[in-house]
Amino acid sequence: xxxxxxxxxxxxxxxxxxxxxxxxxxxxxxxxxxxxxxxxxxxxxxxxxxxxxxxxxxxxxxxxxxxxxxxxxxxxxxxxxxxxxxxxxxxxxxxxxxxxxxxxxxxxxxxxxxxxxxxxxxxxxxxxxxxxxxxxxxxxxxxxxxxxxxxxxxxxxxxxxxxxxxxxxxxxxxxxxxxxxxxxxxxxxxxxxxxxxxxxxxxxxxxxxxxxxxxxxxxxxxxxxxxxxxxxxxxxxxxxxxxxxxxxxxxxxxxxxxxxxxxxxxxxxxxxxxxxxxxxxxxxxxxxxxxxxxxxxxxxxxxxxxxxxxxxxxxxxxxxxxxxxxxxxxxxxxxxxxxxxxxxxxxxxxxxxxxxxxxxxxxxxxxxxxxxxxxxx
Numbered sequence: 001x002x003x004x005x006x007x008x009x010x011x012x013x014x015x016x017x018x019x020x021x022x023x024x025x026x027x028x029x030x031x032x033x034x035x036x037x038x039x040x041x042x043x044x045x046x047x048x049x050x051x052x053x054x055x056x057x058x059x060x061x062x063x064x065x066x067x068x069x070x071x072x073x074x075x076x077x078x079x080x081x082x083x084x085x086x087x088x089x090x091x092x093x094x095x096x097x098x099x100x101x102x103x104x105x106x107x108x109x110x111x112x113x114x115x116x117x118x119x120x121x122x123x124x125x126x127x128x129x130x131x132x133x134x135x136x137x138x139x140x141x142x143x144x145x146x147x148x149x150x151x152x153x154x155x156x157x158x159x160x161x162x163x164x165x166x167x168x169x170x171x172x173x174x175x176x177x178x179x180x181x182x183x184x185x186x187x188x189x190x191x192x193x194x195x196x197x198x199x200x201x202x203x204x205x206x207x208x209x210x211x212x213x214x215x216x217x218x219x220x221x222x223x224x225x226x227x228x229x230x231x232x233x234x235x236x237x238x239x240x241x242x243x244x245x246x247x248x249x250x251x252x253x254x255x256x257x258x259x260x261x262x263x264x265x266x267x268x269x270x271x272x273x274x275x276x277x278x279x280x281x282x283x284x285x286x287x288x289x290x291x292x293x294x295x296x297x298x299x300x301x302x303x304x305x306x307x308x309x310x311x312x313x314x315x316x317x318x319x320x321x322x323x324x325x326x327x328x329x330x331x332x333x334x335x336x337x338x339x340x341x342x343x344x345x346x347x348x349x350x351x352x353x354x355x356x357x358x359x360x361x362x363x364x365x366x367x368x369x370x371x372x373x374x375x376x377x
Contacts (some may be wrong), residue, residue, distance in 0.1 A: 003237040003246050003247070003281075004248075004279055004280070004282070004352045005249075005280045006051065006084070006249045006282065007252060007274055007277070007278040008082075008118075008250070008275060009039060009272050009273070009276040010044070010078045010079045010251065010253065010274065011043035011047075011274060012039040012043055013034060013037060014029035014031060014035050014182040014215055015176055015177035016035055016172075016176055016183075017160040017173055020162030021160060022161070024177070024187075024305055026170055031189065034076075035077065040082065040213065040274060041081070041082075043086045043275045044083075044085035044086040044089070046087070047089065048086040048090035049090070051089075055372040058247075063091075063095070063097065064106060066109070068247055069247045069249060069334050070082055070111075071110045071250075072111045072112065072117065072121065072249070072250055074253060075122055076115060079112075080112060083249075086249075086251065087108045087110070087334050091108060092104050093105065120256075122256075123256060124138075125256055126338065127221050127332075127336035127338070130221040130222065133214075133215065133218050133221075134212065134226075137167075143211060149205065153357040157174055159321070160191040161174055168204055169203055171204045172205065177203045178192060206270055209270075216326050217263040218261045219327045221335060222255075222259040223258075223261075223262050224327050224329040225329065226256070226259070226263075227263040227324060228329065230248075231321055232290070234280075234289075238282075243334040246292060254271060257278055258271075258272060261278065261295070262307075262327075263327040264280075270297070272297055273297055273299070275296075275299065276297045277295070277297075278294070279293055279295075279296075280292075281294070282317065283314075285314060288314070289317040290314040290316055290319075291308075291320040292305060292315070294306065308324070311323055
């Protein structure tokens with residue numbers, strides 16, 4: 001193996017929001033809404049131990065070396081906390097790294113980008129083109145037909161939750177707290193136990209993932225930036241005898257996992273669970289560089305391999321790059337149709353002069369960010 005990349009969803013958390021008529025109100029979550037729970041902390045610690053065992057011999061997992069691993073997280077607190085818990089499981093201090101005999105833990109750097117400018121992990125950076133494409137999907141005949149067919153179900157949901165207008169775009173506001181409550185053995189409101197209700201909610205939640213990544217262009221704008229970084233790092237590794245770092249870890253969200261899988265054409269449209277893990281590995285097999293993708297979306301099962309459609313086995317890096325070219329942006333800011341006022345500061349006009357014909361020429365400064373890490377939501 002030459003260079004693996006890992007993306008995982010954060011661990012178990014409290015609900016991001018609670019519907020008005022939920023009997024399990026905010027007081028049931030003492031740490032507040034949207035925060036990593038003790039269950040989630042333990043999940044991530046165990047996932048770190050899983051990675052430690054899986055890559056034993058490739059990584060020096062008995063001794064942290066900053067030249068081996070680079071960790072990046074979404075700036076959202078639950079993802080940062082997940083990264084720290086994960087690393088505690090991956091790198092327990094040994095020997096001279098023990099700085100406190102009563103605390104077998106060591107600080108390991110985790111990098112992050114402010115959510116509002118992050119187009120790779122938190123996915124909070126503005127993208128007007130994507131917003132327009134999403135609105136077009138919601139207004140498309142196919143989705144409008146789905147919405148009409150579920151009209152009675154939505155009305156039942158509105159009546160029992162107190163949410164004023166329910167649809168596939170907002171179905172997460174109901175399914176999310178129910179998933180969190182189920183994980184903590186809380187009793188649901190009676191209406192949830194009616195025949196077919198929970199199954200229907202799960203089906204609509206899966207549909208919502210499909211809607212948000214409905215076209216290759218939408219996957220390109222959301223999952224493309226992270227995939228582009230992964231591909232760039234793999235291509236760089238092929239030019240080095242000893243790549244450094246040799247392991248990239250990302251801690252992010254369910255949406256991050258879904259968008260990356262979609263950009264690689266391997267997303268099955270099922271919601272990634274807490275701790276869902278995607279591994280993209282680069283192997284050197286008989287002088288050929290080969291890409292392998294593994295996905296762990298069940299708590300107590302091993303990762304299983306995913307296969308990029310059209311890529312002969314073993315899937316060579318050059319073929320992987322070619323087959324995902326449609327979902328890797330060339331210039332993300334330009335493709336998102338960002339106005340100058342929303343461009344990163346380093347990309348705004350540094351100077352304006354006049355062309356020979358009198359028209360303005362804007363010189364845009366270039367920037368390069370080399371950050372790579374592991375995933376959470």
